[in-house]
Amino acid sequence: MKTINIPLPKIGESTTEAKIVEWLKKPGDFIKRDELFAVIGTDKVDSEIFSEYEGTLKEILVKESEEVSVGTTICTMEVDDAVEEKVIASNETLKQSVETVSEIKNTKLTPRNSEIVAFLSPVVRKMAAENGLSLEDLQKINGTGENGRIRKQDVENFLKPRKQNTSTPFVEEKLQLKVELDETLEPLSKMRKLIAENMEKSWRSIPHVTTFMDVNVTKLVAYREEIKEKFLQENVVKLTYTHLIMKAVIDAVKVYPTLNSWFNNEELLEKKNINLGFAAALPDGNLIVPNIKNAQNLSVVEIAKQVSEIGTRAKNGKLKPDDIQDTTFTVSNTGMFGSESGTPIISRPQVAVLALGNILRRAWIIEENGEEKILPQSVMTLSLSYDHRIVDGALASKFLTEIKKNMERY
Incomplete structure (x- = not known):
């Protein structure tokens, strides 16, 4: 005993x-x-x-x-x-x-x-x-x-x-809403309902973690201001900050290819080609995420042209099925609407998504001739949401640091 x-x-x-x-x-x-x-x-x-x-x-x-x-x-x-x-x-x-x-x-x-x-x-x-x-x-x-x-x-x-059977999907309890006089209760559009369903599935199935990093983009802003007119004349397309940042992201993905993966039921597929997703407006005002195929091979000029072409097709309701299929990594420019940062939701089977914040003027410590000075600088916050089953905090930080280095090289 x-x-x-x-x-x-x-x-x-x-x-x-x-x-x-x-x-x-x-x-x-x-x-x-x-x-x-x-x-x-x-x-x-x-x-x-x-x-x-x-x-x-x-x-x-x-x-x-x-x-x-x-x-x-x-x-x-x-x-x-x-x-x-x-x-x-x-x-x-x-x-x-x-x-x-x-x-x-x-x-x-x-x-x-x-x-x-x-x-x-x-x-x-x-x-x-x-x-x-x-x-x-x-x-x-x-x-x-x-x-x-x-x-x-x-x-x-x-x-x-x-x-052994397929698990029953979660069904949210429908509330009985009180509708006041002059209020209209309308069902979601088919597109908005589809977006909502996909976002809910992603949020429920993926353990999201978000890491933030501030980037001094003063040189990037000056570079774009310096060449934008010439760029438009030579290429018949406007150069935006997003195009430059997309190139910085693509180069960082080449260094850390795990971020360019698909994850599905304990199976990880590291994709060879980078199909870079970005938000585009539809005729009804909703957003959709088409992608640039084989972005690892593109220059900034080619990125700008493809974004413009695909964006125009989206605005006119003429997107091709191939435009929205097989995205491997997504960049979301929420800063264009004024937000400083955000926590974007990953779209399955991707393992990460990057949000770009608004460019703001901030007091920044700059070293000049061995001395530290506080000067006004243009600063952007990057927000990387990632699937914590695949990407840990160290890899996320290294990836963001690589993007930051690429953005500050201009």
């Missing part, structure tokens, strides 16, 4: 302390696995503790009504040597050790329902809550535990057929 410690489990995500409401067993009593042996609670809710082990209650260390911290040993048990001791005190296991009745989805308690719920182990309660099982679902499960108790394996077997 060996002695193991039983810690105070956690009730809910924010709970740090709880009290022993009642001991249902006394030292010397034999406790079966999954048997109820104590009730704990806070000022908001009481919850039952079911034994993870089969053995004898050896010593009670916390008295009834005494409040202690989560993880504190409240009692000890003697179990058979063949029973493998679990590290219940670990944070992850503590979260699973007890769940309140209210966490079982769509549950309305009746006397009969209360009996069913009280018969469930903490692990089963958590699984029921996480998988949206109702009491009607639980009643369909054949328990293989003592006296027909539902065990973890029983729930897993019940869920297997569901997991």
Whole structure:
């Protein structure tokens, strides 16, 4: 026989302390696995503790009504040597050790329902809550535990057929809106609805992280001002800041090609060609993201011409299917609307998107002849949103630093 410690489990995500409401067993009593042996609670809710082990209650260390911290040993048990001791005190296991009745989805308690719920182990309660099982679902499960108790394996077997089928998409509850006089309730346009659906899917499936970096673009602004008239005359297309920044981004992607990847269900595809996406206006005012194909081979002049051609097709409603397919990296110029920075949403299967902020005049420390001076400079904030499953903070920062170096080279 060996002695193991039983810690105070956690009730809910924010709970740090709880009290022993009642001991249902006394030292010397034999406790079966999954048997109820104590009730704990806070000022908001009481919850039952079911034994993870089969053995004898050896010593009670916390008295009834005494409040202690989560993880504190409240009692000890003697179990058979063949029973493998679990590290219940670990944070992850503590979260699973007890769940309140209210966490079982769509549950309305009746006397009969209360009996069913009280018969469930903490692990089963958590699984029921996480998988949206109702009491009607639980009643369909054949328990293989003592006296027909539902065990973890029983729930897993019940869920297997569901997991084999396509998961049910999340459906947002539709609210009943109060419409006042002279107000009009209109459905989203087909395009806006499609955009909303795609953005929601991306946001729900991708763990977004955004890193920001300020760039001194004073030289870039001066360069563009210096050559824009000549550029227009020679190429019959206007040169914008975005064209210059696109070239800086393309050159940075060549150095860090992971940013030019597609990710799909644990498979990463690093794309050979850079198909650079950018926002373009449609006739109805909505935005769409076409792309420049094989941008790694293009000069600034070629970038400007292709952006102009594709933008014109978008404005006239004449985009080709190929214009909007197979984007590998996207640059979004939100600064043209006045914003200083933003946290753009990644479009699947891409792994990153870059937002360009507005160019602002700021006080900046400049070193001249070995001396630091504070001078007004033109500054832009870059915002890189990336899929944290693929790109970590170090790679994101290196990538932004490379873009910054390219933007400051003019």
